[in-house]
Amino acid sequence: MKISLSWLREMIPLPPLTDLVARLNLAGLEVASLRPIGTEIPKELAPLVGEPGPVWASDKVVFAKILRIDRHPDADRLKLPIVDHGTGEEKPLVTGAPNIAVGESGQTVILARTGSVLFDGHSDVKTLKELKPTKIRGIPSDSMLCSAFELGLSEEHEGIILYPEEIKPGTPAVDVLGDTVVEVDILPNMGRCLSMLGVAREVAALFGGEVCTPEARLAESGDWPAKVTVSIEDPGVSERYSSRAIGGVKVGPSPAWLQRRLSASGMRPINNLVDVTNLVMLEQGQPLHAFDLEKLAVRNNGGAINIRVRDAKAGEILKTLDGQDRKLEPGMLVIADDQGPIALAGVMGGADTEVGPETTNVLLESAHFDPIRIRKAAQALHLPSEASLRFSRGVSATQAGPALERAADLIARLGGGRVASGIIESWPVRHEPRKVVLCGKKIRSVLGVSVPVERVETILNALRFGVKRVGVDPEGSYELEVTLPPERLDIQEGDVDLIEEISRLEGYDRLPSTLLEGTIANRLGNPENDFHNRVRDLVAGLGLQEVITYSLSSPGVDRVIEPELDATGADHIALANPISPERSVMRRSVAASVLEIATANLRQNGAPVQKLFELGRAYLPPGENGRPSEPHRLAIILSGRREAPFWDAKAPETIDLFDLKGTIEEFVELLGLDASQLRLDGKAARPGLHPGRQANIAYRFQGKERPLGFFGELHPRSAQTLGLSGPVVVAEIDLTSLMGVLPTRRVIKGVSRFPMALRDVAVVVDEAVAADAIAREIRAAAGELLGELRLFDIYRGPGVPEGRKSLAWSLGYQAMDKTLADKDIDKAHQKVEERLVRQMGAAIRGR
């Protein structure tokens, strides 16, 4: 809402601009910008000024009257006007303005004297320039006649301002044309401030003062030029429709003051009829519409004009003012006569009955329409307008009357017409003034402090609430009966709405700061959140960088990891209004989004190493009617070099699957789990991964294998498609499952004080035998005495038969209670070897 302060000042005395802006800001009317028109803006408000303009000094920029215009002796293009500028002296000037001519006189113009700082008329860019005495073609010149551009009024360079009304010469221009426009953002519940009157009332409540409401002094005469009836189909969506007729109107441009007000408010002046409806809307917040009554009469063949507010019928078409044919649908409210729609209620008028230069008789409409209906229609037809904005915020039916009178009065006065006797209206729904009980105790309970009853009364009265003391509650607090003014449609809840008004106008800065009383036992707890924090810390501690990626993805991205998903998004939670195909579904694979990041970093951002993790949600569609599930997953991607390159020029090592496996093992041990209880099912067959380098991960817990997730090497084909060289390894672990196998307590094994004896064994087995199986046999055979087991070599080649491999293990024997004697160790080690031979069909190398 653009508020002209010169206009507002006519309705309510204004405080200094700085105070006004500060209080409006705090009271919920946030000042978005200031636009000075010839006025000076205090320095502290300068950041709010979008485009600084010239300041019209009262003693330098003044109105003047052209007495005569002489010919320049040497230049045809130049003229020498002589003006009266209020000093008694006849002032000769030099100008090249094309819109005055030698021999003319009597025009009202604006004169700038030496020292004025205005926009430089010779420059297309707006630069401020001080006017200095000079000579133009030999004739001295110390003043000039101003163009609208030089004054900062418009972009108009051509010609000087010829003001349409006579103003006493010497009158400062700023007194007549000067203004400051304050643009305020109107919150959804402040629709009443989409009017000058509403803003004036806020100012009155904040700073005191009486609001001067413009009154209509209407003189009615004569009959209606045509027979008109009005009716409302559904009073639930239109409570009132009022109309007046004005006859014998002469359509023409509006007077300067009216045009100025509209322009300051951001509306374009059109003609005196339309301008008046707009002016009254800006002034009072009630949108109005003017129909050409003649055109209505012609449409109805001279018969009765039966205006009806009704639901649009399917297939009805209305050509709106902008010349477009609008297809209407039920649910949209229309104003119709017997022939069909003539306006889209509250949104836009029809072209058929539009007022124009030829109009003489006007039918003026002032009505109430349901906010939701108007909002829906304006949205459906993409027709936001000043009228629909106001209707959709809610305009009380009581406002229709005063606005109708005010507009009829103005049209009659400005357009020279006469207002026909009587109002024709339908007003089937009338509300009793609403009343709310407000208790001092409740105010205290919400705000935390008491507000004296007198203060409450002052604030509410200023906002036009009726306040009556009705009693005292048992605790000695007051009870008030508050009558709501009809325009306060925002007050729905009752007393808390009023408490908001009180605290808003008191100012929140006056409230003390306190802390909540007492502590409460935590009843909800969030072990899941705690666990997620722990996981993040542990994984970051293992040298991985956390990323957070878009949870909006595309089926294509997920299919790199999970190619079995439907390519069109049928397996995903899909968006009905995606911003782009890349962000069209909720992801199912966290790993896939992390892979996108790793790829970007390795390929575009020059990262040598990528060790990334994300702890985020996957989004899985529900079955019938259920809630979608959003399981938290830990995704890990490792790729690139194992370490950042260093100047000692050792050959770079590439990350492989075992970096990932080791990370997972270390991670589960850090959680207090036993990595030897991880079960890797190498027969996993995820098509997105290398067929021979992947496994499902499970954990043996309470006698069962609990699935946790998977890991593996990205299928080389996918890596190639992504432009990545070298292996990319990926894991995804479901955190709910992982949380389910956490030990409730962590049992710590004792540490032996006795030395450990090392023995090696090289086990030759078939290629197909898993290392893990050998380790299990070794552990089983050595039992308690095995303090440490480490695989230190894998060998294939001379000495080992084709199709077999040799795995060399180092075994550390140790007892808790003594130093082991050689013979004990030999015995244990022999048992290990025998078991390997017996159970695994192994050969022991060197035996």
Added chain:
Amino acid sequence: MSNSLDTLLSQGTEELRLVADEASLRSWQNRWFGKTGEISNALKRIAEIPAAERREYGQKANAIKEELQAAHDAALLTFREKALEEDLKKGSVDITLPGRRPAPGRLHPSTQTLRKILGIFGELGFEPFTSHEVEEDEVNFGLLNMPPHHPARDMWDTFHTTRPGWILRTHTSPGQIHAMRKAAPGPLRVVLPGMCYRYEQITSRSEIMFHQVEGLAVGEKVHLTDLKGTLLAFIQRLFGDKRKIRLRSSYFPFTEPSMEVDMDCILCAGKGCSLCKKTGWLEILGAGMVHPTVLKNGGYNPETHSGFAFGLGVERIVMLLSGMDDIRQFWANDWRFLKQF
């Protein structure tokens, strides 16, 4: 006899003086202290000495042995010192060469700041409550006092899923309903952290996805003054104890009264700079007293219970604290960006 011992000492000393390095010293030691060295031989010769002189001979030989050993040790020490000196001289490095850095893992800046925020609220008695991101329209809007076609719905541009009535939550506020329904009629103090989604163009100033933290306290004695005090405590803990706050009246459908909370600018402390766009204030939170309808929808009796709520954007706080000017960096996860946190 003792004469030969006398020459032995001078001879040994003399030879030792000629020894120039540790290797020669080892040969000297072999020659003099080896199994068949001069000293062993001299000691072995004791058998040839007349019995009466043996004692004296033995003492003298041992004294010579000790003296030569001491001279050897001293020489060895000197050689070692010298060798070390040389090693040190040769071993100096260019200390301006780059260090070999461990590769630490880091947490994403949003996680770090989210934790800071939750930590402060944790100390103030608010525990975290997590909620769904794919949410019912009814919970995201309807139960929060925004029936269909409520004008306030325009404040949020919403992602709709293809399943009617299900959207991506536009704020963490629907979590209020879930939390209240769990705790009612008991008292409640929670913070709701999580990802929210808005249908917007992605620009340096706006993202389709961001973390929000919402706070909610419900009880029999929860006042607006408590909201103000809680937020002041939070802001001073996060941004420094000199910070001031300012409450401006605003509008949210789910709170009444509603307000925007500003703090004085962290760079200029209110004087006006480019960060605060010369206003001296930074908008940091939206807040208010829980609307009676929302309390009712959460299972509380608004006649006996009241509540306050507030919400803030995590990435905005990171940006304020770090001077970042492009919100797109958060989800781009460029390693050169992440490693600065």
